[in-house]
Amino acid sequence: MSAPIIRTRGLTKRFGTFLAVDAVDLAVPPRTIFAFLGGNGSGKSTTIRMLIGILAPTAGEIEVDGIDVVRRPRQVRDHIGYMGQRVSLYQGLTLRENVEFYAGLFGLQGRRLEQRWGELRERFALEQAEGERPENLPAGIRQRAGLALGMLHHPRVLFLDEPTAGVDVRSRHLFWHVIREEAAGGTTVFVTTHFLEEVEHCDRVACIEGGKLIAEGAPDELRARFTPGYRITVRGAPPAVVAGELVSAGCTITQASDPVCATIPSLRPATLAVLARLREVFAQAEITVEQPEMAEVFRRMLAAAREAS
């Protein structure tokens, strides 16, 4: 695996006697979408504020895109884009005026600005909104505009703190389309959300509770750790054959008669290949896969952590 593009060691923040972030070690591989989950007041936003260099840690190390953020908090800003829960668009200025203002901060102007903004405007479907003031735009469009502005300077890492809070399903769909494109193009995306189904877009997940990192891994690793796993049902095929095949693929059989039911902690290509073969051999069979929902994974994870503390 390539060297992490975001790395913290023993990252800690105290506010007086309150320990908001407690010795957090993070390693985010480049070009991934990394979900950072946590309950209200878990230390999520405090961690992000330290990562982007606007809040000095009490202790620990932070490296983002090769920059020591603790020593050089200003230098990291050219490398990252940030969008917070409250989109920082200036009211009273039109979207276009906001664009010129933000572009100016990064020395982006003239033809280069026109080209970059033209491209973002189209991808984010912001053509109609350009002349509007942010306060007159629906939340979904405002969020997209905020993200476009955060990306003007081609940041290598995007930090998104609850970017889709209070945004409708259609805008979220479009928003994630852009995020995935961006990640496919090489940007690393560090994102928090309370919409747990959005974690399905993410390559890795970390979870913070009470300032401590309580879990980290690929979504399937966490599913395997905190839930009974995937549930596979095969109906209308010889049960003995099906059960044999599923066992060979690593499944645990929970019902051996038709419909055959089985569980498996995570879905690997080898398991899927067995399902595909069953479909091929028994064309009439009905095969379904039930994926444990991320909300359920997160609920169990939090409950376990709260129980332990």
Next chain:
Amino acid sequence: MAHAGSAEPLIRLRGLVKRWGPRLALAGIDLEISQPAVVGVVGPDGAGKSTLLRALAGLLDVEAAEARVLGFDLRRDVTALKARVGYVPQVWSLHPALSVEENMRFTARLHRLDEATCRQRTTDLLERTQLAAFRHRPAGALSGGMKQKLAVACALLPAPALLLLDEPTAGIDVLARAELWNLFTAARASALVVTSTSYLEEAAACDILVCLDRGQVLACTSPTALRNALPFECYRAWTEATGAVVAAARTLPYVGSLRPRAAHVRIDVPVERSPGPDAVLRDLHGLPGVHFAERIAPDMEAALLGLARGEGR
């Protein structure tokens, strides 16, 4: 004047209109709800969700052919209606300097609850919201989830017949959300609960969904019926190469929208264009990078995206 429990529907709106200057926020709402239930109000930003909730709370001057809530006419004096409604607005509006208990006491006095009732309901609600340990904490110093629980507790204090909640769980974590939903479903025993939400799993948990767009009701039905009425079939293709699979799936002439995730792609196929599940599955299996493809039940995201596109009405 009729009350909850009598034969008259709890809500009956016909042609409800709310104008803000030249803009029609509600453009002729027809809605009838007869039984206590958890009713979800969903729709795109600017669809009129908050306006509808405020209208139901008796907070707006409206025009309508008929506009009755709990038997009261929204176009006349709604003072008596307000006494029977609990309303939690989108912007948290309790008193930050008052403690949890003082906020509840304040609400109780507004509703002229007698001392014994106030004490008994406050104790009960603090217990059920798990706020009892924080009763002396200033409301402004509570976490986001606790603030919302307090807001709901205050709204429930007068034992309303209608509980109106405007995005009560926005920005709230999953555990606090589950606790809030326990309150809503418990309230359903004696009240009609109407809540707006942008969470798909909350929409799926409602008894009835009212889908709004541009100030009109597109659908008013159960979440299951909404999903089953979708005019498209849903499939899921498991792959590690979602980008390539999306590109390849686009070349299939019958494919509608594609919804890629990290480990699979959801594929919606309009029924009128579908060559049948067997053929679709065969084609999907043939795409490079697809390990396995299956037909899945339509999900809430598919239903709401479909409605937004004008399908399934």
